[in-house]
Amino acid sequence: MRFFHKFILCVLVFPFLAYGQKTLTLDQAVKIALQRNTTLQKSLNSLKASESNYKAAWGNLLPSINADGSYGWNRSVQPGTSGRTYTFQGITINLPPTPSSTTDTYNYSAGANASWTLFDGLSNIAQVSESKKQLESARLQLENLKQNIVFQTISLYYAVVNNQQLLKVKQDNVKWNKQNLETIVEKNKIGAATLADVYAQQVQEGNAELDQIQTSNNLETAKSNLLYYLGLDVLQNYSFSDSLTSNEEDVLHSDLSSEFKNIDELVAQALSKRADYKSAILDYEGAENGVTAAEGGYYPRLTNTYGFNLFSNQLDNLTKSRTYSIGLTLSIPIFSGFSVDNQVQAAEVNAMNKKVDMDDLRRTIKQNLQQTYLNVQAAEKSLEVSKRNVASAAENQKITQEKYTLGSGTLLDVLVANSNYTNAQTSLINAEFQYIVLNQQLKYYLGVLNYKQYE
Numbered sequence: 001m002r003f004f005h006k007f008i009l010c011v012l013v014f015p016f017l018a019y020g021q022k023t024l025t026l027d028q029a030v031k032i033a034l035q036r037n038t039t040l041q042k043s044l045n046s047l048k049a050s051e052s053n054y055k056a057a058w059g060n061l062l063p064s065i066n067a068d069g070s071y072g073w074n075r076s077v078q079p080g081t082s083g084r085t086y087t088f089q090g091i092t093i094n095l096p097p098t099p100s101s102t103t104d105t106y107n108y109s110a111g112a113n114a115s116w117t118l119f120d121g122l123s124n125i126a127q128v129s130e131s132k133k134q135l136e137s138a139r140l141q142l143e144n145l146k147q148n149i150v151f152q153t154i155s156l157y158y159a160v161v162n163n164q165q166l167l168k169v170k171q172d173n174v175k176w177n178k179q180n181l182e183t184i185v186e187k188n189k190i191g192a193a194t195l196a197d198v199y200a201q202q203v204q205e206g207n208a209e210l211d212q213i214q215t216s217n218n219l220e221t222a223k224s225n226l227l228y229y230l231g232l233d234v235l236q237n238y239s240f241s242d243s244l245t246s247n248e249e250d251v252l253h254s255d256l257s258s259e260f261k262n263i264d265e266l267v268a269q270a271l272s273k274r275a276d277y278k279s280a281i282l283d284y285e286g287a288e289n290g291v292t293a294a295e296g297g298y299y300p301r302l303t304n305t306y307g308f309n310l311f312s313n314q315l316d317n318l319t320k321s322r323t324y325s326i327g328l329t330l331s332i333p334i335f336s337g338f339s340v341d342n343q344v345q346a347a348e349v350n351a352m353n354k355k356v357d358m359d360d361l362r363r364t365i366k367q368n369l370q371q372t373y374l375n376v377q378a379a380e381k382s383l384e385v386s387k388r389n390v391a392s393a394a395e396n397q398k399i400t401q402e403k404y405t406l407g408s409g410t411l412l413d414v415l416v417a418n419s420n421y422t423n424a425q426t427s428l429i430n431a432e433f434q435y436i437v438l439n440q441q442l443k444y445y446l447g448v449l450n451y452k453q454y455e
Contacts, residue, residue, distance in 0.1 A: 024238045026157050029230060030454040033153040036231035040149060043142050050131070050138040057131040060124045063116035063304075072107035108318050111309035118304050123296025126289045133286035140279035146451040147275065151444040155437055156226040157240070162433040163219035164242045169425045170212040176418060177205040184411070197411040204415050244432075251439045252383070252432055256376045263373060266446065270365050273447030277365060280358040287351035294347040297340035301331040368445045372438065379435045386428035393421040 034040065080100035085092060117124065181201045187193035224234045232238075244252070271277055307325035312318045333340070400417040403409030443449040 022236065022238050024240055026154065026241065027454065029157050029226065030150050030153045030451075032230045032232070033149050034146060034451070034454055037149050038231075040142075040145055043138075043145055047135075047138050047142060050135040054128075054131040054135045057124075057128040060117070060127060063114045063306075065112065065114045067110075067112045069110040070107070074105040074107075076103040076105070077101075078103075106313050106315075107311070108313070108315050109309065109311040110318065111307065113308075114306040116304045116306075117301065119300070119302040121296030121299030121301070123293045126292035126296065130286045130289035130293060133282040133289065137279040137282040137286065140275040140282065143451075144275040144279065144447075146455075147444055147447070147449045150449055150451045150454060151440055152229065153226075154440050156222070156229055158433050158437055159222040160219065160226055160240050161242065161244075162429060163215065163222045164240065165429045166426060167212070167215045167219055168242075169422060169429065170208070170215045173418070173422045174205070174208045174212050177201065177208045180414070180418075181205050192407070193411070200411055200415070244436075248436055251436050254439070255380075256435070256439060256442065257373075257380055263369060266369050267366055270369060270446050271362065274365060274445075275447060277358075277361055277447075280354070280361050284351065284354040284358050287347070287354040291344065291347040291351055294340070294343040297333065297336070297343060300333070303329045303331070305329065365445070372442055372445055376438055376442070379431065379438050382427070382431040383435050386424065386431040389424040390421075390428050393417070393424040397421045 078101045081098045085094050087093070181198075184193045184197050184201045188195060188198050223238065223240070227234045227236065227238065305325070305327045307323070307327075309323045309325075310318050310321065311323075312321050397414075397417040397420070400409055400413045404411060404414045440449065
């Protein structure tokens with residue numbers, strides 16, 4: 001009856017658990033990361049600002065045109081005077097009274113004016129070039145950020161799958177230790193095993209369970225890290241792929257070290273492909289244009305002005321009175337309180353810093369590729385050795401278990417053999433995922449990691 005109750009409980013509860021669990025594939029995770037990453041969203045907003053700056057720089061090459069119109073009304077009120085009589089040297093003068101008066105005056109005007117900078121020391125042209133390079137740099141930075149997001153998501157996702165496979169190994173180890181404990185207990189009952197063997201196996205079983213709990217905690221931590229990076233609820237129940245795809249299996253059978261036959265060629269490829277390095281070059285070139293733009297303050301400024309104006313005191317006659325004007329203004333800077341010197345020096349310092357950033361990034365790329373080369377060599381050797389260790393440990397475990405069953409071996413030998421087999425499986429799984437991640441890392445460092453397939 002108790003078994004029947006448990007069966008009914010499983011039938012009722014399992015569908016709800018399955019329904020509440022969402023499947024998250026690697027492709028879905030990368031797409032979510034590209035959609036939700038806040039740094040990427042800020043970069044997209046900054047890109048719009050760079051586009052606006054480029055448009056404004058082009059606008060500085062064009063005339064500025066203004067149109068204006070005005071209307072004015074003025075009322076003058078004069079009070080009236082009464083008649084008066086004045087006598088001057090016997091002459092009498094009679095002034096008649098004057099009435100009060102109100103006079104309204106109207107003024108209408110309209111016009112258009114244009115101003116065009118013909119020369120400003122090539123500052124406006126340099127600003128166009130600078131803003132164009134800044135825009136291209138922002139686009140390349142956005143591309144590099146997307147590649148980084150893809151790589152980080154892949155690494156975090158593989159960490160989850162890696163821990164899932166490790167957990168399976170630990171679960172199998174617990175199951176084996178439980179079965180072995182049952183066997184030893186039965187053998188002890190008939191005198192074929194000592195009580196010390198029972199105690200030793202109980203300790204081994206406890207250690208296996210603790211190892212399983214620790215691996216399970218590592219798995220939950222890896223899931224939490226991934227979901228947090230994706231901007232998802234870390235408490236939501238997700239299921240992940242628990243096996244390698246055909247592409248990942250192909251990577252395990254590939255020879256990554258063959259791609260490092262000529263590291264100088266890889267460095268040259270990275271310098272030509274890396275979006276962040278191309279962005280750094282554009283930042284430096286744009287900063288050089290900024291120096292040119294700042295130096296324009298040393299040169300005279302020639303401005304062309306145009307004007308067309310209409311004016312009248314009657315609206316109907318507005319178009320009859322007009323004026324036209326054309327002028328050239330030459331402004332020669334003599335002393336500006338060292339403000340131009342300050343602007344030029346700030347621009348030169350910015351250019352020097354951009355060059356330092358570019359050189360630092362070039363050295364970083366070389367170091368990354370060199371370190372990856374060493375890691376690939378170690379990973380390939382680790383993968384090869386781990387495969388052999390698993391085969392050897394599995395055979396040794398089988399032989400040791402048979403000897404103990406026949407009474408010609410000790411329990412210690414069995415426990416050591418099983419521990420070696422579990423460790424060999426763990427090392428192989430870690431080596432496989434390290435090799436797969438290195439494959440993606442190599443693509444990222446070379447600047448060829450494809451992010452467009454996830455957009």
